[in-house]
Amino acid sequence: AQSVTQPDIHITVSEGASLELRCNYSYGATPYLFWYVQSPGQGLQLLLKYFSGDTLVQGIKGFEAEFKRSQSSFNLRKPSVHWSDAAEYFCAVGDYKLSFGAGTTVTVRA
Amino acid sequence: DSGVTQTPKHLITATGQRVTLRCSPRSGDLSVYWYQQSLDQGLQFLIQYYNGEERAKGNILERFSAQQFPDLHSELNLSSLELGDSALYFCASSAPRSSTGELFFGEGSRLTVL
Numbered sequence: 001a002q003s004v005t006q007p008d009i010h011i012t013v014s015e016g017a018s019l020e021l022r023c024n025y026s027y028g029a030t031p032y033l034f035w036y037v038q039s040p041g042q043g044l045q046l047l048l049k050y051f052s053g054d055t056l057v058q059g060i061k062g063f064e065a066e067f068k069r070s071q072s073s074f075n076l077r078k079p080s081v082h083w084s085d086a087a088e089y090f091c092a093v094g095d096y097k098l099s100f101g102a103g104t105t106v107t108v109r110a
Numbered sequence: 111d112s113g114v115t116q117t118p119k120h121l122i123t124a125t126g127q128r129v130t131l132r133c134s135p136r137s138g139d140l141s142v143y144w145y146q147q148s149l150d151q152g153l154q155f156l157i158q159y160y161n162g163e164e165r166a167k168g169n170i171l172e173r174f175s176a177q178q179f180p181d182l183h184s185e186l187n188l189s190s191l192e193l194g195d196s197a198l199y200f201c202a203s204s205a206p207r208s209s210t211g212e213l214f215f216g217e218g219s220r221l222t223v224l
Contacts, residue, residue, distance in 0.1 A: 034212070043112060043200060043215035090153065097166050098213065100153035 002027045004091050006101035013081050014109050021076040021104050023091030033074040034092040035065055038103075044090065050074060061085070083108045113137065114216035116201050122222045128189040131219045133201030135182055141165070141204045142184040143213060144176055148197035159184055191223045 005024045013019050025031055032051055036044040048059025055067040065076045074091060086108045092098040113136035123129055135142050144156040146169075155168035159178035170176075173191075178184040188195060198220050202213035 036215075041217070043114070043217040044202075044213075045112070045215070046212060049212055097155050097158065097168065099155070102152045 002031075002093050002099045004093050004099055004101035006089075006091055006104050008104045009102070010105045010107070012107045012109060015083050016080050019076075019078045019081045019085070019106065021089050021091075021106070023074045023076065023101060024072050025074060025091070025093040026072065027093050031074075031093050032095055033065075033067060034098065035059065035063070035074075035076045036090045036092060036100075037061075038088045038090065040087070047076070047089075081106075081108055083110070112214040112216060114201055114203050114214050116199075116216035116219050118219055119217065120220050120222075122224065123191060124224055125191055125193060127191050127223075128187065129191065129221065131186040131188070131199050131201075131221075133184045133186070133203075133216060135184070135201075135203030136214055138206060139203035139214070140182065140206045142178055142182070143202040143204070144170075144184070144186050145200040145202065145215075146197045147200060147218070148194075151197075153200075156186070188221070191221075193223050196221055196223045 003026045034049045035047040038044045047063050048057050050057050050067045063078050088103045088105050090103045091101040115134040117132045140161045143158045146154045156170040157176050158166040162178050173189050176186045198218045200218045202215045
């Protein structure tokens with residue numbers, strides 16, 4: 001069975017500071033991994049994805065994520081957070097049937 | 111704008127009633143997925159259709175049903191509604207040859223059951 005754990009429910013970060021969101025997955029084969037972002041009242045937008053190859057993937061809005069098979073992790077990072085990054089972030093695993101984590105809410109303080 | 115359109119955006123109804131949620135996928139996408147997002151269950155996969163046929167089923171209740179029409183739009187029917195069915199229902203679509211989970215989500219239909 002596939003599953004995703006996002007250990008942090010809520011993270012508060014100062015504008016300009018770095019951000020790292022944790023994601024651990026369980027999957028029977030080589031995983032397809034995704035990070036989505038949901039702004040208030042909006043649908044989910046794909047930030048980045050990992051299928052194979054380079055374990056450091058770049059996404060939109062300055063985000064990147066690193067796949068670590070040995071740790072079953074796919075953590076999301078951003079070097080310098082902007083106030084507009086305040087949102088809920090979801091890690092997901094799967095192929096056509098995605099399993100999502102519970103999400104991490106990011107608050108950005110001025 | 112993902113290109114996926116969902117209607118209605120908001121819906122308030124009473125227990126025991128039936129509602130229909132509608133989704134139009136992105137132009138050219140053949141697959142449609144339905145997800146339910148609730149506070150206690152998070153994002154749950156309900157069902158997937160591909161070119162009019164059911165492809166995969168998730169945690170969809172028997173009171174719920176879906177279909178995809180020849181023009182590729184999809185409807186999710188929720189009947190005998192209960193308070194616990196209150197949630198945000200998302201539709202998503204994917205590219206025709208994609209089997210790798212890259213989904214494009216609509217903005218959702220928020221259902222409130224009173």
